[in-house]
Each structure stands twice: as C-alpha cells, then as structure tokens.
Amino acid sequence: MEDKSLDAEFHVVLLDNGSVSPESVVQARELASALSIRIGRQVDLASVSHSDRIPAEAIGETPAVVWKDYLESCEESGIRCLAVLPLFFGPSYGLRKARKIVKERPVGLAPLRIEWAPCLVSKSCEILPEAMAKSAIRVLDTEIFESAGSESGLLPSVLLVDHGSPFPEVTECRDYMARALADRLSGRVREVIACSMERRQGDRYDFNEPLLERALEKLPSSGDGAVVLSQLFLFAGRHAGADGDIERICQASPWVKSGGRIVRTELLGSDPRMVDLLEARWKTVSEQGRAASPRLQ
Numbered sequence: 001m002e003d004k005s006l007d008a009e010f011h012v013v014l015l016d017n018g019s020v021s022p023e024s025v026v027q028a029r030e031l032a033s034a035l036s037i038r039i040g041r042q043v044d045l046a047s048v049s050h051s052d053r054i055p056a057e058a059i060g061e062t063p064a065v066v067w068k069d070y071l072e073s074c075e076e077s078g079i080r081c082l083a084v085l086p087l088f089f090g091p092s093y094g095l096r097k098a099r100k101i102v103k104e105r106p107v108g109l110a111p112l113r114i115e116w117a118p119c120l121v122s123k124s125c126e127i128l129p130e131a132m133a134k135s136a137i138r139v140l141d142t143e144i145f146e147s148a149g150s151e152s153g154l155l156p157s158v159l160l161v162d163h164g165s166p167f168p169e170v171t172e173c174r175d176y177m178a179r180a181l182a183d184r185l186s187g188r189v190r191e192v193i194a195c196s197m198e199r200r201q202g203d204r205y206d207f208n209e210p211l212l213e214r215a216l217e218k219l220p221s222s223g224d225g226a227v228v229l230s231q232l233f234l235f236a237g238r239h240a241g242a243d244g245d246i247e248r249i250c251q252a253s254p255w256v257k258s259g260g261r262i263v264r265t266e267l268l269g270s271d272p273r274m275v276d277l278l279e280a281r282w283k284t285v286s287e288q289g290r291a292a293s294p295r296l297q
Contacts, residue, residue, distance in 0.1 A: 009081040016087035017094035018047030021237040022058040034275045046070040048094040081113045083285045089121045090173035117281040121173040131273040133184035135265040143263040155190040162232040164196030164208045216253040226261040234269035
C-alpha cells in the first residue's frame with residue numbers, strides 16, 4: 001500500500017526571489033492561493049529577500065515574509081517537514097542563497113526536513129514551453145499579423161528575454177526555452193533569439209549575450225515591422241513591470257525610435273498553466289518524499 005503519511009506532514013511553500021514591488025507580491029500570493037485550491041492544502045509564500053521592505057498596508061496589511069524569517073517561524077510553530085516549490089526558472093543566485101540559509105541554521109534547532117522540487121524549466125515537463133508558445137501566438141494573432149506593421153510579408157522575429165545570470169546553468173535554461181519556443185512557432189516566425197536583460201562585466205559572463213539592447217540593434221534599421229518580446233519573467237516589478245528596466249531598454253532602442261514596434265507577451269505568473277506546472281512540481285516532491293528516507297536539514 002502506498003504510504004501517504006509523508007504527504008500529510010509536508011508544509012508547502014512557494015519560494016521566490018522577492019521584490020520591492022507590491023504588485024509582484026500580490027501576484028505571487030494569488031498564485032499560491034490558486035495552487036492551494038488545486039491541491040487542497042495550505043500553500044505559503046516566502047521570498048529569499050527584498051519583499052519584507054514593502055509596507056504591509058501596500059499588500060493587504062499582511063507583511064511579506066523572507067525565507068530566513070519563514071524558517072524561524074517553522075521552528076516556533078513546530079513545523080518539521082517542508083515541501084519547497086521554487087519560483088525560479090533555473091538554479092539562480094537567489095535559490096542558491098536560500099539553500100545556503102538552510103545549511104546555516106543555528107546548531108541546536110529541531111531537525112527540519114526539506115524536499116526541494118525542481119526549478120520551473122525542465123526538459124521533462126512541457127507545460128512552460130507550451131504556455132510561452134500560446135502567449136506568443138496570441139500576440140502574433142492579435143497584435144502582429146493583423147497590424148499594418150506586418151504587411152511587408154516578412155515573418156516577425158521573437159526575442160526571448162530573461163534577467164541574465166552569473167551562472168551558465170541558468171542561461172542554459174533560457175536557451176532551452178528559446179529552442180522549445182522556436183520548435184512550437186516554426187513557420188510562424190522568422191527566428192527566436194535568446195537574450196538577457198543584463199549581465200555582469202567580464203569575458204567569463206559572455207554566455208549571457210546577446211543582451212536585449214544588442215539584439216534590438218541587430219534588427220533591420222528601417223524599423224518598419226514588429227517584434228514579439230517573449231518575457232521569461234513571472235511577475236511585474238522593477239524589471240518587467242510598467243516603466244521597468246525592460247520597457248526602458250526597448251524605448252531607448254534606435255530600432256524602436258525609427259518606427260519599429262515591440263509587443264510584449266504577458267508575464268508567466270498570471271498564466272493559468274502555472275498552477276498546472278506547480279501542481280506537477282508538488283506531485284514530484286511528494287513522490288520523492290515517499291520514496292526517500294527522512295532527510296533532516
């Protein structure tokens with residue numbers, strides 16, 4: 001008989017990088033609530049950093065919780081088993097920091113068992129590529145092919161942009177998503193170009209290239225068409241939100257100033273398929289928990 005007891009012990013938490021944007025926290029809470037309804041159990045939200053700087057009155061009077069404080073609350077509440085569902089596309093700095101915080105818990109605390117679900121990008125799960133493809137197709141059908149800007153007969157390009165990372169494993173996730181998107185948009189677009197919003201200085205970080213601004217520079221100088229900007233971001237904030245870094249990069253582009261048009265896809269955090277993806281991640285971590293011997297951290 002399958003042992004379900006471990007499922008009951010797990011306390012589920014969505015873990016994101018964090019933001020100083022109230023909108024980002026509100027959207028993440030809505031995702032946690034939707035997942036809670038789907039799997040029939042409480043789902044908490046914690047951020048690695050930043051979010052505790054947001055005034056409580058800006059986010060429904062309930063303060064945001066950062067990961068270190070969340071672990072302390074688990075100790076106080078007697079929670080001993082956590083199922084962590086990372087809201088990270090790949091093994092980024094924030095996720096590594098979260099794992100380090102766990103390892104640096106003070107000696108003498110009660111043992112805490114943590115099962116980590118995989119990151120959002122995975123070759124074994126097609127939910128995220130399908131979500132991005134459908135979002136891009138929606139833009140193509142409603143904003144591109146019906147517009148006067150696409151009358152030249154040339155297929156539009158797609159720029160898939162992520163934040164950028166000092167870790168090549170994260171950029172590999174970006175590149176995998178670009179290839180998966182290109183496969184699904186074959187025949188509808190000219191090309192899918194993977195790019196990053198920003199990068200660190202130095203040759204060792206060249207794997208982030210091209211940057212978004214440089215990818216825009218390589219577009220036809222006439223600027224007589226439109227480009228789909230597929231955003232590998234979850235929530236609005238200082239990067240992907242209104243008047244954020246991505247918007248400013250696009251507005252400063254000579255291609256845009258010469259008449260080119262950039263149409264951005266919706267952010268992934270609001271896509272209904274994200275609940276499907278997180279439910280799949282919960283099932284994965286639950287199965288891992290039943291199969292493994294107790295791992296106390």
